[in-house]
Structures are given as structure tokens and as C-alpha cells.
Amino acid sequence: MRCVHLDFHTSEEIPGIGKDFDKDEFVRALKMAELDSISLFAKGHHGNFYYYSDKFRTHPGLVKPLLDLQVEACREAGVSAKIYISAGLDEYSAKEHPEWLVVGMDGQPQNMLHPHFHRLCFNTPYLDLLVAQTEEVTRRYMPDGLFFDIIAEPACTCRWCRADMEKKGLDYRKQEDVMVQARDVLHKFTDAITSAARAIKPDVYMFYNAGDFPVGRHDRIDVNDQLEAESLPTGGWGYDHFPMSMAYIRKLGKNCIGMTGKFHKSWGEFGGFKYKDALLYEAAQCLAFDAGVNVGDQLHPTGRVDTYTYENIGNAMRYVKEREPWRGGEYLPEIAVLSGGPRTPLGRTGVSRMLFEAKYQFDIIEPAEISEKYPLIILADGDTELSEDTYAALRAYVDKGGKILACNKAPLLYGKVAFRLGAEYVGEDGVLPTYLQAKYPLAAADGMALAIYAPTAVCRANGEILADKVEPYFKREGTHFCSHNNTPCDYDKRSVGITEGPEGIYVAADLFQDYATVGSLNSKQLILPLLEKLLGGKKTVKTNLPTSGKTALYRKDGKYLLHLLYANTVKRGDGVEIIEDLVTLCDIKVSLDLPTPVTAATLRPSGKEIPLTVEDGRVTFTLDRLRCSEIVELK
Ligand SMILES: [Zn+2]
Numbered sequence: 001m002r003c004v005h006l007d008f009h010t011s012e013e014i015p016g017i018g019k020d021f022d023k024d025e026f027v028r029a030l031k032m033a034e035l036d037s038i039s040l041f042a043k044g045h046h047g048n049f050y051y052y053s054d055k056f057r058t059h060p061g062l063v064k065p066l067l068d069l070q071v072e073a074c075r076e077a078g079v080s081a082k083i084y085i086s087a088g089l090d091e092y093s094a095k096e097h098p099e100w101l102v103v104g105m106d107g108q109p110q111n112m113l114h115p116h117f118h119r120l121c122f123n124t125p126y127l128d129l130l131v132a133q134t135e136e137v138t139r140r141y142m143p144d145g146l147f148f149d150i151i152a153e154p155a156c157t158c159r160w161c162r163a164d165m166e167k168k169g170l171d172y173r174k175q176e177d178v179m180v181q182a183r184d185v186l187h188k189f190t191d192a193i194t195s196a197a198r199a200i201k202p203d204v205y206m207f208y209n210a211g212d213f214p215v216g217r218h219d220r221i222d223v224n225d226q227l228e229a230e231s232l233p234t235g236g237w238g239y240d241h242f243p244m245s246m247a248y249i250r251k252l253g254k255n256c257i258g259m260t261g262k263f264h265k266s267w268g269e270f271g272g273f274k275y276k277d278a279l280l281y282e283a284a285q286c287l288a289f290d291a292g293v294n295v296g297d298q299l300h301p302t303g304r305v306d307t308y309t310y311e312n313i314g315n316a317m318r319y320v321k322e323r324e325p326w327r328g329g330e331y332l333p334e335i336a337v338l339s340g341g342p343r344t345p346l347g348r349t350g351v352s353r354m355l356f357e358a359k360y361q362f363d364i365i366e367p368a369e370i371s372e373k374y375p376l377i378i379l380a381d382g383d384t385e386l387s388e389d390t391y392a393a394l395r396a397y398v399d400k401g402g403k404i405l406a407c408n409k410a411p412l413l414y415g416k417v418a419f420r421l422g423a424e425y426v427g428e429d430g431v432l433p434t435y436l437q438a439k440y441p442l443a444a445a446d447g448m449a450l451a452i453y454a455p456t457a458v459c460r461a462n463g464e465i466l467a468d469k470v471e472p473y474f475k476r477e478g479t480h481f482c483s484h485n486n487t488p489c490d491y492d493k494r495s496v497g498i499t500e501g502p503e504g505i506y507v508a509a510d511l512f513q514d515y516a517t518v519g520s521l522n523s524k525q526l527i528l529p530l531l532e533k534l535l536g537g538k539k540t541v542k543t544n545l546p547t548s549g550k551t552a553l554y555r556k557d558g559k560y561l562l563h564l565l566y567a568n569t570v571k572r573g574d575g576v577e578i579i580e581d582l583v584t585l586c587d588i589k590v591s592l593d594l595p596t597p598v599t600a601a602t603l604r605p606s607g608k609e610i611p612l613t614v615e616d617g618r619v620t621f622t623l624d625r626l627r628c629s630e631i632v633e634l635k
Pocket of ligand 1: 122
């Protein structure tokens with residue numbers, strides 16, 4: 001799917017809304033952008049409607065029935081229209097009914113003098129208004145889909161939520177009780193809205209945007225007919241967030257769409273542009289990770305279309321359209337990263353980066369997805385222990401021969417390492433940073449004591465010691481310090497750093513968290529040989545594609561499809577990561593360990609044949625050049 005999300009959050013202080021909207025120009029833009037779907041606004045965050053409603057507040061500056069004309073244009077252009085209704089934010093309602101606003105745990109009202117939108121509670125009479133708005137919009141446009149925005153579970157202690165909590169025996173002073181109520185309110189909201197829309201158009205597809213899909217929260221995932229993964233790489237999400245989201249959601253049996261933006265940074269940025277090559281790469285990345293592409297834009301209040309935006313989108317969408325026949329298939333993972341539960345995402349972020357950079361094929365899974373189809377499961381969130389249920393599922397997995405790699409507290413059950421990983425947990429080590437010195441060869445800095453900035457555990461070995469922890473001379477605190485940064489290691493003060501037992505490997509340091517926060521290559525150097533060891537030297541994709549390149553391997557219609565991607569992201573300004581140039585790489589060597597033999601490789605969509613050789617069961621070939629992405633079909 002090739003889509004645009006046409007934001008239109010327009011203040012009532014601006015006049016002449018839609019005055020320059022030209023239906024023919026809009027049809028040309030839709031066609032130029034090669035779209036098959038677009039999200040159009042019935043009501044934005046300001047709470048104003050963009051058609052002449054008898055019941056609800058039409059934007060006071062609206063000069064023509066903008067949404068009616070946009071929907072007509074879509075019909076002419078053969079583009080499916082999804083209608084957007086802002087739900088969690090509606091500034092008009094917030095000002096008219098301040099009693100409907102979310103009240104936080106502190107009981108304080110939101111600051112209405114802050115120039116931004118304010119959050120409404122779905123447990124107030126606002127829900128009745130939203131249901132009536134949904135009914136009017138559905139009846140008026142009979143759209144293919146409805147998009148509801150700002151769907152979260154804010155902690156709320158408004159009078160309706162407090163009354164509910166009292167009935168249920170929940171305590172509004174306790175965070176966990178308030179979150180139980182917040183979840184109930186979210187269910188009440190989605191149930192009411194979906195049934196209102198489906199009563200009028202039974203096949204309308206629903207999407208409730210919450211920005212992310214929390215691992216294991218099927219109550220928040222299953223209410224959607226397709227999953228739009230909002231991830232604007234330059235808007236704070238970064239270039240690795242989207243493929244990481246896909247590593248979880250692509251298995252959930254729904255059509256997935258990657259949602260980026262045309263902005264230099266993020267939503268609401270008038271006059272900000274993402275230039276051609278960056279958008280091309282982001283679209284190619286969506287395709288490589290088996291998702292449709294949605295580009296966020298914001299319409300000017302006059303309704304005038306930015307032609308540069310639609311040229312750029314068209315350039316990216318044509319690239320995707322030519323390659324859509326080779327999208328997706330059965331993804332072939334060799335590693336699973338276990339996530340979910342009350343965990344911070346730092347470990348998951350760090351391990352995902354390492355695995356993408358090393359070109360491993362992996363899934364992010366929740367406990368219910370633990371399966372022996374994965375030869376290796378990584379427990380990367382080293383700050384949280386296991387639950388009993390997760391332990392039971394992992395115990396069954398290792399009993400069938402599966403291997404575990406776990407760091408710090410991740411493999412603990414009631415304070416003890418729950419698997420035979422060669423270590424006994426003693427407690428937290430309060431000294432930061434510390435050092436690890438591997439006894440196995442490293443690709444770089446071999447034999448060195450490597451600084452680790454993330455928390456570590458104190459442990460004893462009951463298996464093979466693969467790395468020592470080398471302690472600093474003393475903890476840097478108070479008047480005790482040495483030099484500008486870390487206290488140096490004392491080579492005579494050694495304890496246990498990394499161990500191996502029959503069920504896998506234990507790493508006493510949160511190396512994945514270290515990688516996510518500090519980006520230290522030390523952590524990656526230490527981890528990659530451990531993955532090789534646990535996978536018995538097997539690796540599906542080997543390539544000299546640089547670390548910022550990505551790969552994804554699928555089986556489809558009896559063939560294999562390997563997607564290769566590369567772009568160099570650079571830092572410009574303060575914390576802004578962009579792509580300015582797509583660099584052409586030469587002589588990309590690829591070696592694959594595939595489940596079944598293949599005899600021919602073809603580049604898609606060009607049809608160019610590539611010579612193959614087979615050595616020790618691995619298929620190898622070389623791509624002369626790669627710019628942005630390549631798809632290699634093997635049969
Ligand atoms: Zn409330």
C-alpha cells in the first residue's frame with residue numbers, strides 16, 4: 001500500500017480555510033504521488049470539522065466543504081479515502097468542557113495557558129460526543145477506513161474515573177490501580193467507537209493510533225484492522241525504530257504499514273522538507289521489512305498542495321511500486337529476542353541494533369511466542385527478572401535443546417539464575433564503569449580489558465568462565481577519583497564476567513543497554529562471538545555490506561528473496577540524524593545458508609542474472625553495485 005497521511009490540525013484563528021483548494025490540482029497530486037490510499041481529516045486536534053456539520057463545530061474559517069471535495073477527488077483518482085478523527089485531543093471540547101480533561105495522579109488540572117493541545121478522558125461524556133461524531137462521519141462518507149488518533153491510556157483521576165475505581169474497589173492513589181482503570185477506559189472507548197462505525201458500515205476498517213504497539217498488548221493491537229507503525233526517523237524515532245517495530249508486528253497476521261513523514265523533523269512543521277534520497281530510502285526500508293509505505297504531510301490552511309512534497313513522494317512510491325511483487329513472504333529468523341512485560345526497552349533497542357548491524361535475521365517475541373523454531377533466544381532486558389509463566393515457557397524451550405543468552409537480571413527467578421548458564425547470581429555491583437576481559441578471541445581490541453558503562457552483577461561461576469570482570473581500583477565517589485573519567489582497572493582484582501553452561505551463556509553486564517545508551521563497540525565485540533558460539537557457527541546471511549546496511553530474508557512461492565539496504569545517516573545540527581546522499585557501494589559479497597538448494601539468482605525488478613557459486617553448502621554471489629536497496633531472488 002502507498003499512502004499519505006494528510007495532517008490538518010488548523011487553528012480557528014486562521015481564516016480562509018480551503019480557499020485555494022483545487023480539486024483538479026489535488027487529483028494531479030494524488031496521481032503524481034502514485035498513491036492508493038490517503039487519510040483525510042474530518043476533525044483535527046483543534047476540534048474543528050472540515051465539512052459543514054449541523055451538529056458539530058465546523059471550522060469557523062471554512063470557505064468550502066473541503067473534506068467533501070477531497071473525498072470526491074479521491075473517487076476520481078481511484079484512491080481509497082480513510083477518514084481521520086482526532087480522539088484523545090480536541091481543543092475546542094477541552095475549552096468548552098474543562099471537566100472532560102484528563103486529571104493526573106497529582107489531581108492538578110492541565111495548564112491551559114501552554115500553547116499546545118490538552119488530553120481528554122474517554123470516560124467522560126466526551127465519549128458520547130465522539131460516538132456521535134463517528135456516526136455522522138461514517139454515514140456521510142461511507143469511507144473504506146477510519147483513523148482515530150491519540151489513543152493512549154493516560155493515568156486519569158477525573159471524577160468519572162474516581163467513581164468507577166471506587167465501584168471496582170480500586171485506589172486512585174495507587175499507580176497500578178489507576179492503570180487498571182485506564183485500560184478499562186481504553187476498552188470502553190474502542191468498543192463504543194468500533195460498534196458505532198460498524199453498525200453503519202460493517203466492513204469499515206479501523207485503526208487506533210497510539211504511536212507504538214506495546215509487546216504483548218493484544219487488547220491494543222487486535223482492535224486494529226491494519227497496523228500503521230508510526231516512526232519518523234528524523235522526528236525522534238531514529239532510523240532503527242521502524243525495522244525494530246516490524247521485528248515484532250510482522251508476525252501478528254495483519255497488514256503492516258510504515259508511517260514516516262515528509263518533514264525535516266516531525267509533525268506540524270510547515271515549510272520543512274525531507275529531501276528526495278532520504279524519503280526514497282525510508283520507502284525502500286518499509287518494503288524490505290514487509291510493510292506498506294505511508295508518508296505524513298500537513299496541508300496548508302488554504303488547502304494549497306506543496307508540489308515539491310508530491311514530486312518527492314511520487315519518486316519514492318514509484319520505486320516501491322516497481323518492487324511490490326517481491327515484497328514479503330515467510331521471514332526466516334534464526335534468533336528471537338524476548339521482550340514484553342514491565343521492561344524498559346533499552347536492552348531491546350541495543351540488541352536489535354547489534355543484530356541488524358551483524359545481519360542476523362531475528363524476531364522480537366513475547367513469552368507466548370517462545371518456540372523451538374528459534375535456535376537461540378536472547379533475554380536482553382537485564383534490569384528485570386522473569387515471571388513464573390515466562391520461566392515455564394523458557395524451561396520447556398531449553399529442555400528441548402534451545403539455547404539462551406541472557407544478561408544481568410534477565411534470567412533470574414526469585415533472585416536465582418533459573419537456567420544452567422554457568423553462573424550463580426550474588427547481587428548488584430554498584431561500581432560503574434567496570435571492565436570485561438574476554439578469554440575468547442575478539443575481532444578487534446583482542447585481549448584488552450574493555451570498559452563497560454552499564455550496570456553489572458556480582459556472580460560466582462558454576463560453569464566455564466568466558467570472560468573475567470576486572471574491577472577498578474576503587475569506586476569513584478566523594479574525594480576518591482583518578483583522572484578525568486573512570487578509575488582504571490586493577491588487573492589483580494578479577495571476578496566473573498561471562499560464563500557458559502549447558503543451557504547457554506550468562507553475561508554479568510547489561511551489554512545491550514550499554515550499546516543502546518553509549519553505542520560502545522566494546523559491547524558488540526564481546527557479544528558477536530557469543531552468538532556464533534551458541535548458533536554452532538551457523539549464520540544465514542554473511543556479507544561485507546557495511547554495518548549500517550540491513551538485510552531481510554524471506555521464502556515466497558518456492559523462492560527466496562533477499563533484501564539488502566544501505567544508507568549512511570549523518571548527524572546535522574543538535575541530535576538531528578538525516579540522510580543527504582545515497583552512496584553507491586561496489587562489490588557487495590553475499591553468502592547464504594538456505595534451507596533448500598538454489599541454482600539461480602536474479603536481481604529484481606531488473607531481471608539481471610547473477611552468477612552463483614556453492615561452497616560448503618553456502619550459496620555465494622557478488623553484487624557489482626548497490627544504491628539504496630537491492631532485491632535478489634534465488635530459486
Ligand atoms: Zn478520567
